[in-house]
Amino acid sequence: MKVDGKHFRSIWRERDGWSVGAIDQRRLPHEFVVARLTSCEDAAVAIRDMLVRGAPLIGATAAYGMALAMREDASDAGLQRAYDTLVVARPTAINLKWALDEMRAALAPIDPVERAEAAYARADEIAEQDVEINRGIADNGLKLIEATAAKKPGEVVNVLTHCNAGWLATVDWGTATAPIYLAHEHGIKVHVWVDETRPRNQGASLTAWELGHHGVPHTVIPDNTGGHLMQHGMVDLAIVGTDRVAANGDVCNKIGTYLKALAAHDNGVPFYVALPSPTIDFAVHDGIRDIPIEQRSGVEVTDMTGRTADGRLETVRIVPENSPVANYAFDVTPARLVTGLITERGVLKPDRAALASAFPERIAVAAK
């Protein structure tokens, strides 16, 4: 989307035709730094260390990581080694494995001498497909915002979102933010409550940054504020992203999403989840039981990095030295708390029948 009027994507193939540019999201909101990925290992580390993050962007980065790998070693062994290196970079977002399976399906059958060119072509397709899908999510989610606006003519539509499911979490447009950007472009008065989203603060550091630079009104709130706002009628709907949707409609997303869904359910606030179809995992039938929840370093909980008054970036400790910490990166919201799934093929009920009917081709993939 736009950064002060200039269009950006989160990841792209550089002009040299082979290296990969990506916004280093660890440096935002204080510094806008572009990283250059030149190897499969660079791509794996970028995913693991969250230089890039967000399920669809993780998938696109892995796809380009496979292309970088084919420049290095296009043999069958090299292909498998690249797959194995990338697939373990992070465990929860199913888009990582989806993209790698797509790349392997495109590359394994062809002559190794053709694999590098084919890999870049397929990775480009995956990136372009993400943008197209998210544009579809925008169109389908816009209808929800328009319907809300129609009930309160002349007033602002207040949307709450958690973490960052914005254009920074995808190649472009975002998922949860896609309908918001489109509503803004259509002149609908929309305001976003942005959960800061401890401990990595993707909301405070990324969602606020991208909404601000695109000109979308928003307010950053501590994670524990959403329930209060919902009790007082200050949230018209919630729209969040997801890293994996189980066949039964259970939704895995950033830690804290479940608590927001509970508050929304208790206050009659519609709770929507926006997702591209590669995020559906028909191989998982019970999200709470079966989706692997990443546990990240405790340093993300004990330390915080920010800018000092004189402009320096400093990291400080906020937890006593001897206090143990736990850092579960995701939780699973049961389908019963989800109002609807905003996909590129419409807004669906969070259940297997609706998902299977809308995306029959995804079932075939899972059955393999």
Ligand SMILES: CSC[C@H]1O[C@H](OP(=O)(O)O)[C@H](O)[C@@H]1O
């Ligand atoms: C559009 S997927 C965004 C999804 O990914 C985030 O997780 P992370 O920042 O750890 O990659 C978060 O769960 C978002 O909802």
